[in-house]
Amino acid sequence: MSEPQAFQDIAENLSFLDDWEDRYRYLIELGQALPKLTDAEKTAENKVNGCVSQVWLAAQTEPRDGQTMLKYRGESDAMIVQGLVAILLALYSDRPAREIAETDAIALFDKMGLREHLTTQRSNGLVAMVNRIRNEAKALS
Secondary structure (H helix, E strand, O other): OOOOHHHHHHHHHHHOOOOHHHHHHHHHHHHHHOOOOOHHHOOOOOEOOOOOOOEEEEEEEEEEOOEEEEEEEEEEOOHHHHHHHHHHHHHHOOEEHHHHHHOOHHHHHHHOOOOOOOOHHHHHHHHHHHHHHHHHHHHHO
């Protein structure tokens, strides 16, 4: 099972950026490109616990070809975290719940070298977001 093209494109772009300042700028650009959530989507139910920043993930399910597809939207009040949300959405959104449950984003982030310069708090928040998404997917698959 391969990663979605949008995620592959992000991973490739990151591979060309050796300097961490450039990588941070790229994360910020990715986050700025995400559509904002509505106030109605910023609920306690959509809030990700375990993040120091404010993070909301809104999921929609859609039956397609006999599978439950999950589509995610997300937002954070922190620019770097918003970029991490953008990468997670590129990896997980609009995929079957079963595939999402089986995809270990943390391993992929480590492979791209993305977690090595994150603060412990941001890294913990990333893990909380991944766990939230994968647990939702496991419950539906």
